[in-house]
Amino acid sequence: MSKHTLEVKLKVVNDVLEKGMSVNSVAKSLPTAKVVVQRWVALYEKFGVEGLSMKSGTYTGDFKVHVIEYIHKNNLSLFQGAVHFGIPNGSTVGVWERIYLEYGPEALYRDNRGRKAKMKKDKFKKPNTDNSQNEDLIAEVQRLRMENEYLKKLNALVQAREKSAKKTK
The missing domain is CATH 1.10.10 (Arc Repressor Mutant, subunit A)
Incomplete structure (x- = not known):
């Protein structure tokens, strides 16, 4: 109330x-x-x-996705989108947008009301990233490690040269 x-x-x-x-x-x-x-x-x-x-009510997944996509398409604030669609509270739309951005539009079709089950992990699964993207990241990490090792060896050689130069003086 x-x-x-x-x-x-x-x-x-x-x-x-x-x-x-x-x-x-x-x-x-x-x-x-x-x-x-x-x-x-x-x-x-x-x-x-x-x-x-x-009054706040229950909304279908199609409606939630439509609201979020309309807001993004027309560059509206959450408040403006809530007013446009007759949703009494803009924070409701904010929750929908967070779920949409984090877990994808299919997560808005799930009914999450009621008591949570015990020992349940996350209700939403994050979308899998491409394996090619993972392979690119692994290759970049290996390249950076090799570059780091090279710079360490170069630094050691420079220091050794400076030491030997000081000894000969």
Whole structure:
């Protein structure tokens, strides 16, 4: 349940839109965060009174992927994307984006609600990287090791030369 009633939200939106009060001053008078007031105003402008009484729900994997791809395609913030699609909380979209970027779009199709199973490792598997990329990295590490050994030997020879030069003086 929401901390603020629909009447309070409507009063806040009215203060900002019709009375011309700043979002900061309205947020301080409530007291609540500036971002919360901005979200209420944006939801009211997009959906009207229904936007202020939206409840969080469950969303399909297709919807989640569509939201994230739309945000990336149109260079929107998480907040703007949440308002555009009528999602009451922008942090929900942030969680979806993190999962999308870390584990790929197929991870958004999994239902992760409920109690976690005991002794369960990670629910998501990170996508496998290409073997060619791994081989390239291994080759680079070997090259760097050889270069390091060469520089060590060169340094030892220079020091030996300097020692012998000091002894002959």
